[in-house]
Amino acid sequence: MPDKSPQPSALFNVTVVEDCVALTQILKRIDSSNVTLSATPDAGESGIVDYISAWLQHRGIEQHRIETVPRGHLLGTGGGKSLMINTHIDTVSLNSYEFESLFGHTMEKDGSLVIFGRGALDMKSGLAAEMADVAAIKKNQVTPLHGDVILAAVSDEEDASQGTQDLIAAG
Template structure:
């Protein structure tokens, strides 16, 4: 039995997303891979599991990494219907620098403030309440699956772990989208380039090779590559891919020629681009420099990379949610794309048709963060109708 805290109070008040969101904000779930000593997802996963179990969901706790659990809660269907997964992340970025108490939810002018209110405990609250409402009258024909995952803010191992054991006919990621139907987002690929020089005393230029100066040729070429990418045919929602140098290290002291210079770069990708293609692109750039600049030696290493995402606008889950959004909003929802990466790409790669749709608000990763409470109610209504329709 867990102690009673704001995260584990057991009253079954199932249908008010604002009240549920306040309880979620009060739980510290800072990602410890972002902030050393962060609380992680254990307490909030316990709370969500208890809340959903009290409403008839079977709860599965996945915890390959101790202290970093994801929760999968299922309302089993009677059979013959489609299954739908709603995905949201439990972790938040850090609390330091927040304006006020980040774990004390405050309501002002129709907005709820607190760390994670927008990104993305508002989405978690909406999908939990929507699933509870949609199944309150009895099971649907298809399974309703809630994936409350760890670590989206860092490496997304939570959704990866969920997909090792669970699947669905479709999915909705409830990341904040301002109640706009999000059908695509960019991917990214990180690369390290180490430029090799030769250390020597600053008074002996004939012995040294300045790795930092050599790296300058690469940085100029990287800027030229960015201009070239901007001229490529643009994706209709995302535009073109981009590239930038992120981090540079080199040298030891003023009186020594630097033996090496290390550049980390990020390449943002659009559908049709891949990490393999980016690696070939960068290799071609580096080889051109090596062929024209004397004593230019390099090593290219691929780091973390994630695929871009693009949904089929005619997929049943997209059409179903869009119809319910139209009914609730009183107008066709805006269709959009996001420049940042989300877990949609992992679901799509696993063969699960999906889209992103979430609350309105502002302040993700910022000193002030809030969710618009009217949008939270609308999101809950849209998800409730979508679940009942799709899984029937």
């Protein structure tokens, strides 16, 4: 049964979300299955890239796109070490998932509330936490950063790691 999940454009009005659980659920609803591993018609990372870009823009975080790789960038004043948080945005095929792969619903498992859906653990929950971390650093910054904080959300980790290769090539 095909998922009846909202399209990425319908999700842009929720760029104010910073709670990791809610953010993970939003990210789960965007099909970012790797195009080389998936036969689904909406496969690819462009929808999630658009969402991440809108989310970063809403917070005034400088961003750069290398091909389809969004990179949020909090600029420091210089003279300090930089920190890059690297995560990936693609998932494996939706076809092999047992439940509704894009729904992002919560259920109890072994006494804990967990988020179900393709990519919830690999890597959308981590992506949500890293996005929230970068937003918190910007929001709670008391003293100027000396080094930069870079959130790199790369594509194609599930196959050839082209996003990481593009990021390295871009410097």
